[in-house]
Amino acid sequence: TPAGTPAAASSLPRPPAKPAVFIPVNRSPEMQKERLKLPILSEEQVIMEAVAEHPIVIVCGETGSGKTTQVPQFLYEAGYSSDDSIIGVTEPRRVAAVAMSQRVAKEMNLSQRVVSYQIRYEGNVTEETRIKFMTDGVLLKEIQKDFLLLKYKVVIIDEAHERSVYTDILVGLLSRIVSLRAKKLLPLKLIIMSATLRVEDFTQNQRLFPEPPPVIKVESRQFPVTVHFNKRTPLEDYSGECFRKVCKIHRMLPAGGILVFLTGQAEVHALCRRLRRAFPHVGRRPPAQEGQEDSVEKTRKFKKSRARARKAQAATLPPVSLDNYSVLPAGGGDEDREAEMDEEEEALGSDLDLDLGDDGGDAGEQPDASHPLHVLPLYSLLAPERQAQVFQPPPKGTRLCVVATNVAETSLTIPGIKYVVDCGKVKKRHYDRVTGVSSFRITWVSQASADQRAGRAGRTEPGHCYRLYSSAVFSDFEPFPPAEITRRPVEDLVLQMKALSIDKVVNFPFPTPPSVEALLAAEELLIALGALQAPQRTERMKQLQRSRLSCPITALGRTMATFPVAPRFAKMLALSRQHGCLPYAITIVAAMTVRELFEELDRPAASDQELAVLRGKRARVAQMKRRWAGQGASLKLGDLMVLLGAVGACEYAGCSPQFCEANGLRYKAMLEIRRLRGQLTTTVNTVCPEAGLFVDPKMEPPSESQVTYLRQIVTAGLGDHLARRVQSEDLLDDKWRNAYKTPLLDDPVFIHPSSVLFKELPDFVVYQEIVETTKMYMKGVSAVEVSWVPVLLPAYCQFDQPLEEPPPAYCPEKGRVLCHRTSTFYRVGWPLPAVQV
Ligand code: ADP
Ligand code: MG
Numbered sequence: 122t123p124a125g126t127p128a129a130a131s132s133l134p135r136p137p138a139k140p141a142v143f144i145p146v147n148r149s150p151e152m153q154k155e156r157l158k159l160p161i162l163s164e165e166q167v168i169m170e171a172v173a174e175h176p177i178v179i180v181c182g183e184t185g186s187g188k189t190t191q192v193p194q195f196l197y198e199a200g201y202s203s204d205d206s207i208i209g210v211t212e213p214r215r216v217a218a219v220a221m222s223q224r225v226a227k228e229m230n231l232s233q234r235v236v237s238y239q240i241r242y243e244g245n246v247t248e249e250t251r252i253k254f255m256t257d258g259v260l261l262k263e264i265q266k267d268f269l270l271l272k273y274k275v276v277i278i279d280e281a282h283e284r285s286v287y288t289d290i291l292v293g294l295l296s297r298i299v300s301l302r303a304k305k306l307l308p309l310k311l312i313i314m315s316a317t318l319r320v321e322d323f324t325q326n327q328r329l330f331p332e333p334p335p336v337i338k339v340e341s342r343q344f345p346v347t348v349h350f351n352k353r354t355p356l357e358d359y360s361g362e363c364f365r366k367v368c369k370i371h372r373m374l375p376a377g378g379i380l381v382f383l384t385g386q387a388e389v390h391a392l393c394r395r396l397r398r399a400f401p402h403v404g405r406r407p408p409a410q411e412g413q414e415d416s417v418e419k420t421r422k423f424k425k426s427r428a429r430a431r432k433a434q435a436a437t438l439p440p441v442s443l444d445n446y447s448v449l450p451a452g453g454g455d456e457d458r459e460a461e462m463d464e465e466e467e468a469l470g471s472d473l474d475l476d477l478g479d480d481g482g483d484a485g486e487q488p489d490a491s492h493p494l495h496v497l498p499l500y501s502l503l504a505p506e507r508q509a510q511v512f513q514p515p516p517k518g519t520r521l522c523v524v525a526t527n528v529a530e531t532s533l534t535i536p537g538i539k540y541v542v543d544c545g546k547v548k549k550r551h552y553d554r555v556t557g558v559s560s561f562r563i564t565w566v567s568q569a570s571a572d573q574r575a576g577r578a579g580r581t582e583p584g585h586c587y588r589l590y591s592s593a594v595f596s597d598f599e600p601f602p603p604a605e606i607t608r609r610p611v612e613d614l615v616l617q618m619k620a621l622s623i624d625k626v627v628n629f630p631f632p633t634p635p636s637v638e639a640l641l642a643a644e645e646l647l648i649a650l651g652a653l654q655a656p657q658r659t660e661r662m663k664q665l666q667r668s669r670l671s672c673p674i675t676a677l678g679r680t681m682a683t684f685p686v687a688p689r690f691a692k693m694l695a696l697s698r699q700h701g702c703l704p705y706a707i708t709i710v711a712a713m714t715v716r717e718l719f720e721e722l723d724r725p726a727a728s729d730q731e732l733a734v735l736r737g738k739r740a741r742v743a744q745m746k747r748r749w750a751g752q753g754a755s756l757k758l759g760d761l762m763v764l765l766g767a768v769g770a771c772e773y774a775g776c777s778p779q780f781c782e783a784n785g786l787r788y789k790a791m792l793e794i795r796r797l798r799g800q801l802t803t804t805v806n807t808v809c810p811e812a813g814l815f816v817d818p819k820m821e822p823p824s825e826s827q828v829t830y831l832r833q834i835v836t837a838g839l840g841d842h843l844a845r846r847v848q849s850e851d852l853l854d855d856k857w858r859n860a861y862k863t864p865l866l867d868d869p870v871f872i873h874p875s876s877v878l879f880k881e882l883p884d885f886v887v888y889q890e891i892v893e894t895t896k897m898y899m900k901g902v903s904a905v906e907v908s909w910v911p912v913l914l915p916a917y918c919q920f921d922q923p924l925e926e927p928p929p930a931y932c933p934e935k936g937r938v939l940c941h942r943t944s945t946f947y948r949v950g951w952p953l954p955a956v957q958v
Contacts, residue, residue, distance in 0.1 A: 144193025144198050146229050156228065159187030160341040160849045165195050171335050172196070172275075176299045177311045179320055182339030184573065185534035185580050188314045189221050189279055193252045194229060196275050198308040201310070211257040213285040215240040216501040216508060217532040220253040222507075257287035263608060265296055265621060265682075269302055275310040281323070284604040284633070290614060293630045294621070296329050316531045317569055319601055323634045329630040344579035346541075346586050354590040358667075359544040360388055362589045363524075364395055366542045370587070371400065371494055371520060377584070378521035380529060382574050384548040384563050389498045389524045402493030402519050491793040493518060499525035499533070511535050530573050534580065540812060541586040545594070552609050563869035567602040571595065593930035604633040611635050612643035612688050616652055619674040620682035627670045637670075644672055646841055649916035650692045652678030683808050684801065685712050690852040694801065695839035700830045703805060705765060705784060705823050708833070711797035712764035713889055713901060718794070719875070720785045742785035745770075750877040757904040761835055761880045761885075762828070768794055769822070833913060836905045840914040844870060846884050861886065864917070866897065873898040885910070 148156070156162060161182060171178045182188050193208050202208050212218040213520060218238045222245075226236035237246040238254040248252055257278070278291055295311050313323060323443040324333040351362075363381050369750075370379055383389050495515035499508060511537070515521040523535055527547055547570065551562040559679075571588065578584030588595065606614075615626050623629055626640055647653045653672040674682070681691035690710040697706035711719055722739045725731035749766025750756050758765075767784070771791055774780040781788040823831060836843075844861035847869065859882060860869030870891055872879050878886065881904070889901025910917070 131522045144200055144203065146194065146198055146231075148228060152228050152230075156187075156191070159191060161187035161191045161339050164337060164339050165191075168192065168337055169195055169199055171337055172312065175335055176303060176308060177296070177313070177330060177334040179313045179315065179323060179334050179336045180339065181315050181317070181320060181336060183341040183343055183576060184316045184531045186339045186341040188316075189217070190224055190228060192277060192312065192314065193225055196277075197229070197252060201275045204274075205272075207250060207272050208252045208275045208277070209260060209270075209273045210252065210254045210277040210279055211260050211288070211291060212254060212279050212532070213257055213283045213288055214280075214501050214528060214532050216503070216505075216528060217253040217280070218256050219505050220508065220533065222252070223509075224253060225254075228289050231460060249582065257285060257291055259305045259731050260291060261294075261617070262289050262685075264291075264298070265617070268298065268621065269305070269307075270286075270298060270309065271307065273309060275312065277312045277314060279314045280316065281313045282317045282319065282531070284322075284602070284606070286606045286609065286614065289604060289606050289632050290618075292323065292632055293329065296630055299734055317601075319569065322604070322749055326630070326632060327595045328628075329632060344583045346575050346579040346582070346584045348575055348588060350588050350592040351590055351594065354594045359383075359546065359589050360392055363392055363542050364399075365543055366587050366589065367396060367522060368399060370540050370542070371492055372489075374540065374585075376520065377582070378515075378523065378535065378537040378673050379540045379542065380535060380538045380577055381426060381522070381524045381542040381544075382529065383524060383526060383544055385526060386498075386500045386502065389526060391498055393496050393498045396494060396496045396522060398488055398525070399487050400492050400494035400496075401490050402495070402516070425517075458511050465506050493520070494522050495519040496522045496524065499523050499535075501526065501528050504837060509845070520585055527570075529577065530570060535577070535809075538577050539582060539584045541574055541584070543574045543586060543588050545571060545588060545590040550609070563589075565594070566901055567599045568595065569601045571598065606631065606635050607633060607639075610643065611639050612646050615643040615738065616647055616674075616678060616682050616688050616691075617642065619647075620679060622674075625671045640670060644670060647678065647688060647818055648672060649840060649914075650677075650681070650838070651675060651693070652681050652688060680808060684804055686710055686801070689712060689838045689841075694805070695835050696834045696837055697831075698809065700827055701828050702823075702827055702834060704802075705827065705831055706834060707798055707801045707805070708765055708794075709761050709835070711794045711801060712768055713761070714797060715790045715793045718764060718767060718786055718790045720787050722785060741783070745784050745875050746875075751858050754825045754832075755823075756877065756881070757883070758828050758832050758835070759881075759903040760876050760889075760901045761903050763877055765823070768798075832903060832905070833909055835903050835911055836887055837913045839889065839903075840917055842888050842890075843905065843910070843914065843917060844886050844888060846882060846886075861899065863891075866891075868897055869897055870897040872902050873900045876900065878904060 122479070149242075159501055161168075168178070168180060180188055180192065189210070189212075193210055196202070196208050210221070212221065214308075218240050219292050222233065222236055222238035226233050229236060233245050234247040234249045236252045236254075237250040238244055239246050239259050240256050241258065244255075259271075260276070270276065276295060278288060278295070281292065292313060295309075299311050313320075315323075320336060323329065324336060329605065348592060363383065367379055367381060367641075381392065383392060481685055493516075497511050499511050508747035511523050511533070514537070521535075521537060523538070524528065529535060545565055546563050547566045548563050550617060558784075575588075578586050599785065618626050618629060625638065627634075641679055643721055644653060648655045654675055677692075677695055680695045681688055684691040684694050688695070690713060693706050693710055694703075697703045719742060720738075722735055722742065726735050745767070746763050749763045749770065750759065751762065751766070755762050767786060768791070771780055771784075772795070776791055776795060778788045780786070781791055842863070844863045847857045847860045857869050860871055863870055872882070873892070876899070883904035885905040885907050886902050888899035888903075888907055891897050891899055
């Protein structure tokens with residue numbers, strides 16, 4: 122073996138830097154030459170000695186120094202993948218896992234059967250795999266199956282500086298796994314790789330690593346980068362400012378690639394289009410023609426899709442019947458959680474095909490064909506082939522210009538960049554602790570990120586970075602980006618950790634621990650959902666709080682933890698084995714997980730033509746929603762019935778982009794729902810083999826009683842999102858008209874106008890989320906019968922009324938529904954739901 126047992130390591134004589142096993146690699150001479158230029162090559166010996174001597178090693182080095190591509194190769198050559206074991210490498214982003222596995226395979230002249238990747242829904246791992254790139258979520262799931270990770274001899278946590286939640290947890294878990302493996306005399310090596318030098322959270326954390334691991338710094342040949350600040354900070358239009366800056370650089374400055382940082386996919390595409398029109402080159406259509414054709418083409422498409430939509434509408438008239446759903450994809454067993462970052466972009470990604478927005482503004486600008494510019498987009502969900510283009514040299518006589526999101530900051534290094542244009546912003550999900558309201562916000566980056574971005578310009582020669590903000594603004598930036606774990610709710614993590622029998626989550630060695638309040642809120646929710654055992658109420662408050670933070674998991678919780686969805690949704694799935702509700706619950710949960718199934722139609726229109734299109738679509742979507750929601754019981758399931766109906770109808774229509782476009786559905790979201798349905802179905806079958814009948818779930822429309830059960834299941838899952846309509850006698854003033862009261866918010870909340878229950882105003886509802894625009898709006902609303910509340914949601918009730926027959930009432934001070942244990946439920950209302958799992 123390459124190393125002795127870590128416990129004895131220090132007393133043993135130094136092991137040789139290269140173990141006896143040396144696996145030769147047959148690289149091409151060109152590749153070898155290119156490798157030798159990388160700074161990390163001169164550190165190979167130091168790194169490998171440190172790895173041999175210490176169980177945990179930290180490797181730091183500028184982006185592009187060769188950490189990701191080279192360290193796995195060093196380990197391979199040193200025999201760390203002999204005896205059928207695997208070198209595992211985790212990445213926070215899917216795009217990096219795929220790209221890096223391809224690159225390393227190519228450098229080593231090995232097939233992707235040997236150097237492979239695994240991400241949420243796909244992978245090419247085989248029996249022969251020796252180096253496996255994966256997203257951090259994939260490894261976390263593997264730990265649940267095999268806590269000791271016995272098939273790995275080394276695990277590399279890459280991009281640890283990103284501080285993604287799963288990376289943080291992996292570091293904490295692996296610190297323990299490493300010592301367990303040492304005790305078993307099957308040592309596991311952990312290598313943490315990071316781009317910036319800020320590793321104190323890892324090294325100065327006694328609880329995480331009692332003995333600080335050695336840090337190896339890779340010096341890179343970084344050329345000086347001149348940073349130019351804007352005199353003032355543009356307030357709104359940083360995209361326009363980017364455009365102007367790129368034009369200037371391209372017209373006036375010497376050769377060298379340009380890299381632009383923007384915040385999201387839609388912005389990236391808009392700027393790419395604008396730049397391509399401004400600087401066309403051979404092989405591209407001249408811009409005027411492109412523009413014209415665009416609008417003609419779009420009108421034609423619109424007319425055609427309207428005709429198709431009419432046809433499709435006729436086709437959707439009969440209720441969904443036995444064969445209405447196409448076969449689900451095979452799904453595969455890769456039910457892992459995925460890094461958030463990718464999802465965020467996805468949630469925001471506008472459907473390009475539907476994007477009718479014209480670029481406006483530069484209509485008067487003459488295209489300049491004398492300065493060809495090779496413009497390429499780069500963001501995490503770009504197809505791998507298109508993403509690989511940024512590594513190719515640009516066509517002769519053109520200048521490369523890559524317009525990227527944050528992925529280009531550290532995950533991928535683009536060759537030949539001399540100019541960086543940095544808008545200074547980044548898009549991040551923002552959670553409101555109290556309300557649970559989440560939104561995407563564009564915020565300033567940190568100083569460390571801004572410097573990292575600037576550094577991209579000095580890789581091959583001295584470069585320039587243009588910051589579209591002033592130095593005063595820069596000095597107000599946070600020094601470092603905050604760890605993600607401190608900015609989001611943690612109930613899913615707490616559940617996963619409890620499932621790993623880590624009961625005292627407060628004691629877990631997080632690199633940066635989440636706040637105790639966040640942990641408490643998570644435990645409280647999980648207790649209410651029945652996933653954790655409630656502590657004894659008799660204990661004194663303080664003890665109660667302490668014991669709250671160490672509640673063990675329940676059988677229901679274990680089932681819930683196997684589903685790759687948020688705990689509220691997992692509860693719904695766990696409950697829906699009854700009455701044949703599973704396929705419907707799976708569909709509803711999949712559709713809720715993939716946010717924003719419907720296209721954003723409230724956006725401002727750039728032209729009259731677009732306005733007409735949007736209006737037409739809005740009317741059509743409203744009509745379809747009413748149709749999908751149906752009447753009676755089905756309408757009471759509300760927006761969730763709409764999701765069920767929309768997915769059903771779309772699958773019936775072959776899940777075509779045309780159907781989606783015609784009905785205002787996001788095609789990409791629909792594909793994601795389909796994949797998630799397949800994945801959840803597979804998971805259900807694994808958890809509960811008797812449910813085998815769901816392998817190929819063909820759904821008839823739910824019966825009326827099934828719809829009612831679904832409503833109860835949804836109520837049980839979204840219990841903490843219960844809202845009660847403010848009755849006229851409680852009306853304090855006009856702002857409460859048609860309003861709802863939730864336990865946590867003082868302000869009124871309203872049913873969102875896009876909801877099918879907007880006019881129905883049921884007395885009690887549960888909602889998926891609250892979004893704040895002009896008012897607080899509930900989205901994803903479903904009606905609840907009050908009589909269900911004490912039975913399904915006892916945790917949110919107070920049973921302290923006298924035993925006679927008070928009507929269920931609402932206590933605004935406590936923010937809770939006051940119900941009687943012997944409420945009307947047993948006499949009226951629905952038959953007692955069998956909610957045991
Ligand atoms: P680090 O992980 O330290 O940031 P990498 O190992 O990702 O560095 O990159 C090392 C070098 O390999 C960089 O110069 C980068 O440009 C190059 N590289 C990475 N992937 C590719 C690729 N697919 N094609 C060409 N060059 C690549
Ligand atoms: Mg890297």
